[in-house]
Structure formats: structure tokens, C-alpha cells
Amino acid sequence: MAPQANNKVYTVGTLTRQIKNLLEEQYPFLWITGExxxxxxxDSGHAYFSLKDEAAVISCVIFKRQKRHLKFTPENGMKVKGMARLSLYEPRGSYQLIFEHMEPEGTGALQRDFEQLKAKLAAMGWFDTAHKKEIPFLPSGIHVITSGTGAAVRDIIQVAKQRCPSVPLEIIPVKVQGDTAEFEIAHAIELANTVKTCDLIIIARGGGSLEDLWAFNTQTVAKAVYESEIPVISGVGHEIDFTIADFVADFRAPTPSAAAQMALPDQAALVHQIFGLQNELNNKIEQRITRLLEYINDLNRRLKSPARVVDDFRFRIEDLQSRVFSLVKNHINYQRQRTQWLERALSGTLPLSRIQAFKKTVKDFQASLDYLFYAYLKQCKDQVNKQSAQLETLNPSAVLNRGYSITRSLSNGHIGGHVVMDADTLGADDRIEIILSKGRLDARVEKTYGKENL
Structure with missing residues (x-):
């Protein structure tokens, strides 16, 4: 029977992977008991076995690293209890338990109290990620709450000196084992939140049995960690040890040394990175400055000063004026020679009266021509003066002399910004340059007003 169009067809690998994801999300860590x-x-050093009871059997594995921390030797027929995570081996499609911790069955009331308190606090939401605070990248100081003479405090101090010696550690010594330990630890957390001389807390102690770590499995300590305004890193026991404080803390480290490593960045690496970024920034700034200087030089080469423009027009006007004078002079000389020729031609054929009349006509023409010439010359001079006045008006120096100014923005404190035509192109604290008729001013914008506020 063929699948319908709305039925999804899975591949074996896809279905197996989805089942694996569902199992591992539903059962990230669980406690289980069996035989x-x-x-x-x-030869790999890992241990493979089955865990069974009267109803079922399941495949299990405990890897070599976790097996080294076991305080007993597992054997067939032994009833054990342990913390494991459920996983599925995709190539065979079989699921198995991967143990993180294992102990012989019969740890007694302490284990039951641990499980009951864990379930209670989980139901109260104390383990929820919504309550976890962010660990500061570079803390100003760290409160270390641990035994003042234990190996944990020495490990933390050693790691801090290696990674970031500039961050101060404030050691708050407490008992980490015994009847009063939980109250001392809780009081130390409250004290750190009262003085607030640091912005991070590490609670730590070395490994041990469930009884040794019990102070960190109490509601007293859990409440102090949950109510702490300062982020808390829990570094209690070894990697296989889990305490209530681990679940409530903002971050859980497997060991005290690991807690210090997670709390402090590598100062040498940071300094190296900062120098690298500084060199890169300097290179980019130099490249930017070089490009801007090249741009400014290109503009300077292309920009023509107003004085040079006026001089060019003046030279052109003088050339035109010279050509006009030359043309008029040549025309007058031509007319004079033509008149003289006509006078000589007519002197032998016309009566004297007509000659006098023609002379008078010639004089009238000459007077009219002189009048027209000087009128035309005056018109040319007036046009030249008008164009000179227009050029002088267009000269930016003339505008500045009338009390106006030119405002330009300053880019990174250097001249080269745009001419300000619109107040909306500037913002508060922007630097500007004001060019006056005599000198210039550097200023900073206090407030801008748009056109609608004028």
C-alpha cells in the first residue's frame, strides 16, 4: 500500500536520530538501581555490562575516566545504584545507559534525603535556568568560600595566579564538613552579598563521600545560593560528584580548579588579543587618514580659487576690449580713407557747393560715428563693470565681509567635513568649524533646531 500524500516517510537513520534526541532530552540524567x-x-578500559531486575534488562557502559573514581570494584551479581544518562547507539538502533557515577546499593537515608530535597527544590523552581545569573567575563574580585586550609583554596589561588593575577581573591574561610558547616557556608554567602566588594562568588571543597559533601546538600546552603544577588559558581568535589548546591548555583564546575578557570579569563591571551586589535585599529586609522589626505589633495588640485576665476574673466574682458578698440579703429580708418577717396573723386566733377554739402554730410557722419563709437564703448565698459561687480558679489570673501560665515563639520577633529546647509545633519556634541571674514572658530553643537522651529 503506497503512503498517502500527507503521510511523512522516514528513513531509518532519521527516525533513529529523532528517537535518540527524544530519549536524551527526556532523560538527561537519572538515578537507577539494579543488578x-x-x-x-x-582493552579500551571502558566497562560494559547489563543492569537487570525482575522485569527487564538494559545495556550499560561506564567509561574509563568515570570508572577511575569508583570507590569499589563492580562485579556480576552486585546490586548497585548510580547516576546515568540515557543514550541511543544509532548504528544498531539500541539504547543504553552511560553511567557518570555508581555506588553499591544501600547508601541509606542520606541518599533518600538527597533525592527528596532535590525533587522538592526542583518543584519550587530553584533549578530553573530563568533564575541563573550571568557570570561576569572579567570580575572585579572573587569571594572564595571554602576551607581556609584545604587543597581547594590552594588550587584556586594557584589557578588565579596563572590565569589572571590582577583579579583579587577574598577568601572567606568556613567549615566545609560537620554539623555547623552548612550554617557557616550560608552565612558566608550572606556576608559576601552584604559587603559586595566582589561581583562573583565561588563555593568550593575537595572530593569526598556523600557524608563528607552533605553540607552542600542542605536546604540552608541551597537557599543562600538561590537568594544571592551575586552570581555563584559551585566547584564542589570531583567531576562525578553532584550536590544540591551544584543544581541551584548559576554555574557548576566539576572541581575547584575548574571553577577558578571558568571564573577567570586568561589574562595573557586577553593582553595578546588587545594588542592585536590595537595594531589592527592603528593600521586601519592610518589607512583611513592616508585615503582622506589623498582625497583632500585631489580636491585641492581640482578646486579653483575665486581670485583665479576673477582674474581669468578679467583677462578675457581685457582681451575683448582690446579687440573691440582695434576693430573700431580699423573701421574708422577705413571710413576716413573711403571718404578721402570719394572727396578726391568728386572734387573734379561737382560744384563747390555740392562738395561743401558732402563735406558737411561727411562731418555729420563722422560726428554720428564718433557718438556711436563712444556710446558703444561706454556700453562695453558698463558691461565690463557690471560683470566685474557680479564676479565680486560671487566671491565668497565678499559674502564673508558682509558679516556672513561658512560652517563646516569636523570629521574626527580634522578639517574635511561637509558644508553645513541643514541643521538636521548635525547632532549634539558634534564639532564644527566656522569660517569668518577674519579667521575661523572651532565650536561644538549644544542643540539643533530644524526649519520648523525658526
């Missing part, structure tokens, strides 16, 4: 069978340890 060991088929226990074996191949």
Missing part, C-alpha cells in the same frame, strides 16, 4: 550481569572490561 549487574555480563560485566566485561576490554
Amino acid at each position: 549487574i550481569s555480563n560485566f566485561s572490561t576490554p
Whole structure:
């Protein structure tokens, strides 16, 4: 039967992967008890076995790194209890338990109290990620709450000196084991939140049995960690040890040394990175300055000063004036020679009266021509003066002499910004240059007003 159009067809790999994701999300960590069978340890050092009870059997593995921390030797037929995460091996489609911690069954009331308190606080939402505070990248100081003589404080101090010696550590010594330990730890957390001389807290102690770590499995300590306004890193025990404080803390580190490593960045690496960024920034600034200087030089080469423009027009006007004078002079000389020729031609054929009349006509023409010439010359001079006045009006120096100014923005404190035509192109604290008739001013914008506020 063929699948319908709305039915999704899975591949074996896709279905297996989705089942794996569902199992691992639903059961990230769980406590389980059962009897060991088929226990074996191949050359890899990992231990493979089955865990069974009267109803079922399940495949299990504990890797070599976790097995080193076991305080007993697992054997077939032994009843054990442990913390494991459920996983699915995709190539065979079989699921198995991967153990992080294991102990012989029968740890007693402490384990039951641990599980009951864990369930209670989880139901109250104390473990929710919504309550987790962000760990500062570079804390101003760290409150270290641990035993003043234990190995944990020495490890933390050693790691801090190696990674970031500039961050101060404030050690608050407390008992980490015994009847009063939980109250001392809780009081130390409250004290750190009262003085607030640091912005990060590390609570730590070395590894041990469930009884040794019990102070960190109490509601007293859990409440102090939950109510702390300062972020808390829990570095209690070894990697396989889990306490209530680990679940409530903003961050859980597997060991005290790891807590210090997570709390402090590598100062040498940061300094190296900063120098690298500084060199890169300097290079980019130099490149930017070089490009701007080249741009300014190009503009200077292309920009023609108003004085040079006026001089060019003046030279052109003088040339035109010279050509006009030359043309008029040549025309007058031509007319004079023509008149003389006509006078000589007519002197032998016309009566004297007509000659006198023609002379008078010639004089009238000459007077009219002189009048027209000087009128035309005056018109040319007036046009020249008018164009000179227009050029002088267009000269920016003339505008500045009348009390106006030119405002330009300053880019990064250097001349080269745009001429300000619109107040909306500037913002508060922008630097500007005001060019006056005599000198210039550097100023800073206090407030801008748009056209509608004029």
C-alpha cells in the first residue's frame, strides 16, 4: 500500500536520530538501581555490562575516566545504584545507559534525603535556568568560600595566579564538613552579598563521600545560593560528584580548579588579543587618514580659487576690449580713407557747393560715428563693470565681509567635513568649524533646531 500524500516517510537513520534526541532530552540524567550481569572490561578500559531486575534488562557502559573514581570494584551479581544518562547507539538502533557515577546499593537515608530535597527544590523552581545569573567575563574580585586550609583554596589561588593575577581573591574561610558547616557556608554567602566588594562568588571543597559533601546538600546552603544577588559558581568535589548546591548555583564546575578557570579569563591571551586589535585599529586609522589626505589633495588640485576665476574673466574682458578698440579703429580708418577717396573723386566733377554739402554730410557722419563709437564703448565698459561687480558679489570673501560665515563639520577633529546647509545633519556634541571674514572658530553643537522651529 503506497503512503498517502500527507503521510511523512522516514528513513531509518532519521527516525533513529529523532528517537535518540527524544530519549536524551527526556532523560538527561537519572538515578537507577539494579543488578549487574555480563560485566566485561576490554582493552579500551571502558566497562560494559547489563543492569537487570525482575522485569527487564538494559545495556550499560561506564567509561574509563568515570570508572577511575569508583570507590569499589563492580562485579556480576552486585546490586548497585548510580547516576546515568540515557543514550541511543544509532548504528544498531539500541539504547543504553552511560553511567557518570555508581555506588553499591544501600547508601541509606542520606541518599533518600538527597533525592527528596532535590525533587522538592526542583518543584519550587530553584533549578530553573530563568533564575541563573550571568557570570561576569572579567570580575572585579572573587569571594572564595571554602576551607581556609584545604587543597581547594590552594588550587584556586594557584589557578588565579596563572590565569589572571590582577583579579583579587577574598577568601572567606568556613567549615566545609560537620554539623555547623552548612550554617557557616550560608552565612558566608550572606556576608559576601552584604559587603559586595566582589561581583562573583565561588563555593568550593575537595572530593569526598556523600557524608563528607552533605553540607552542600542542605536546604540552608541551597537557599543562600538561590537568594544571592551575586552570581555563584559551585566547584564542589570531583567531576562525578553532584550536590544540591551544584543544581541551584548559576554555574557548576566539576572541581575547584575548574571553577577558578571558568571564573577567570586568561589574562595573557586577553593582553595578546588587545594588542592585536590595537595594531589592527592603528593600521586601519592610518589607512583611513592616508585615503582622506589623498582625497583632500585631489580636491585641492581640482578646486579653483575665486581670485583665479576673477582674474581669468578679467583677462578675457581685457582681451575683448582690446579687440573691440582695434576693430573700431580699423573701421574708422577705413571710413576716413573711403571718404578721402570719394572727396578726391568728386572734387573734379561737382560744384563747390555740392562738395561743401558732402563735406558737411561727411562731418555729420563722422560726428554720428564718433557718438556711436563712444556710446558703444561706454556700453562695453558698463558691461565690463557690471560683470566685474557680479564676479565680486560671487566671491565668497565678499559674502564673508558682509558679516556672513561658512560652517563646516569636523570629521574626527580634522578639517574635511561637509558644508553645513541643514541643521538636521548635525547632532549634539558634534564639532564644527566656522569660517569668518577674519579667521575661523572651532565650536561644538549644544542643540539643533530644524526649519520648523525658526
